[in-house]
Amino acid sequence: MTGAVIVTGKSAGVADDSSFDFTTNVGSLELNTPILTASGCAAAGRELDNYFDITAIGGIVTKSIMLAPRSGRATPRMAETPSGMLNSIGLQGPGVESFIENDLAWLQQRGARTIVSIAGGSADEFGKVAAKLRVAGGFDAIEVNISCPNVEDRGQVFACNAEAAAQVIQTVRRNSDNRIPIFAKLSPDVTDIVEIAASVAQAGANGVSVINTLLGMVIDTNSMRPALAGVTGGLSGPAIRPVAVRCIWQIRSALPDLPIIGMGGVRSGHDALEMVLAGANAVSVGTSIFNDPSAPMRIQNELEQELRSRGFSKFSQAVSYAHRDVDHTFQIAASTDVANHADEDWDFISE
Numbered sequence: 001m002t003g004a005v006i007v008t009g010k011s012a013g014v015a016d017d018s019s020f021d022f023t024t025n026v027g028s029l030e031l032n033t034p035i036l037t038a039s040g041c042a043a044a045g046r047e048l049d050n051y052f053d054i055t056a057i058g059g060i061v062t063k064s065i066m067l068a069p070r071s072g073r074a075t076p077r078m079a080e081t082p083s084g085m086l087n088s089i090g091l092q093g094p095g096v097e098s099f100i101e102n103d104l105a106w107l108q109q110r111g112a113r114t115i116v117s118i119a120g121g122s123a124d125e126f127g128k129v130a131a132k133l134r135v136a137g138g139f140d141a142i143e144v145n146i147s148c149p150n151v152e153d154r155g156q157v158f159a160c161n162a163e164a165a166a167q168v169i170q171t172v173r174r175n176s177d178n179r180i181p182i183f184a185k186l187s188p189d190v191t192d193i194v195e196i197a198a199s200v201a202q203a204g205a206n207g208v209s210v211i212n213t214l215l216g217m218v219i220d221t222n223s224m225r226p227a228l229a230g231v232t233g234g235l236s237g238p239a240i241r242p243v244a245v246r247c248i249w250q251i252r253s254a255l256p257d258l259p260i261i262g263m264g265g266v267r268s269g270h271d272a273l274e275m276v277l278a279g280a281n282a283v284s285v286g287t288s289i290f291n292d293p294s295a296p297m298r299i300q301n302e303l304e305q306e307l308r309s310r311g312f313s314k315f316s317q318a319v320s321y322a323h324r325d326v327d328h329t330f331q332i333a334a335s336t337d338v339a340n341h342a343d344e345d346w347d348f349i350s351e
């Protein structure tokens with residue numbers, strides 16, 4: 001675990017302007033800065049480039065691409081929620097061939113670090129998408145969106161089952177260039193996210209991206225029907241940030257060396273710092289982009305200031321810093337203890 005700097009308070013000294021090292025290694029993926037866009041919130045970065053130079057952030061994570069073009073779910077597919085939003089876009093996209101020809105070619109020509117997000121309804125489809133990307137080349141990593149339903153298995157979400165998640169990752173690994181790092185995008189809608197993270201790492205993922213949206217639902221009280229045509233949708237935005245921080249923390253505690261890309265409700269450099277201290281090696285910005293398209297650049301600048309003001313001279317020093325002096329053995333023992341007493345009366349713990 002990283003975190004060698006000695007910081008003795010909130011402002012232990014401000015690092016010299018010229019000396020800040022913002023680079024990060026997310027496993028073998030080297031980034032100039034730790035801020036990325038989150039998949040599905042900035043397409044392939046073309047529109048964002050009108051607001052800031054997209055090559056100045058760590059990289060672009062593209063919208064999840066599938067084998068064939070898809071029109072997505074019926075509308076309405078967005079609903080506002082307190083401190084967040086619900087979406088049921090349904091992986092709308094042009095299909096991998098068009099993506100390679102248009103979006104990937106543009107990103108390559110633009111010189112942006114590119115993490116291609118892929119999705120599929122079966123392990124086989126994920127493999128086919130990965131194989132087409134291997135032939136095309138011209139990107140830096142793959143994020144495997146296993147948080148979508150497995151059409152061959154009663155619609156169960158891959159990321160909610162350790163075996164199904166591992167099977168997808170193995171298939172993508174087999175069909176990808178060995179030099180290309182693979183990140184498994186995990187769902188927070190599971191009992192034990194560490195089990196899923198360990199399973200995908202074992203299957204060949206070089207890191208994990210946490211978290212995808214939480215499954216939610218809104219009822220329109222005027223029509224007295226579900227607000228989304230797809231009934232349920234993915235909850236994102238500031239409302240989910242503490243869940244994301246908890247997931248990052250748990251994975252970092254159990255798997256100290258597993259690279260983590262953190263995301264979920266990051267609106268400011270301060271929010272990003274929280275994820276970094278919990279264990280994220282990079283941070284993706286999603287929903288914030290919808291009301292502030294320059295959010296990734298702004299958050300990057302704010303994060304640098306947050307780190308400097310705490311005396312860090314290197315980004316890497318802050319990764320997992322909140323874990324120092326924490327006895328993780330005790331945490332694991334405590335949760336085992338809860339499990340061992342599951343049949344007892346635990347009323348006293350609810351407040």
Ligand SMILES: Cc1cc2nc3c(=O)[nH]c(=O)nc-3n(C[C@H](O)[C@H](O)[C@H](O)COP(=O)(O)O)c2cc1C
Pocket residue numbers: 038039040041063064087089091117145185211212213235236237238240263264265266284285286287288
């Ligand atoms: C409109 C919308 C579309 C999304 N599409 C994708 C997607 O295609 N693939 C994916 O892995 N995640 C997708 N996500 C999830 C985000 O990448 C991110 O994990 C999640 O929204 C939490 O981060 P945030 O609160 O900063 O948005 C989408 C989120 C939103 C709001």
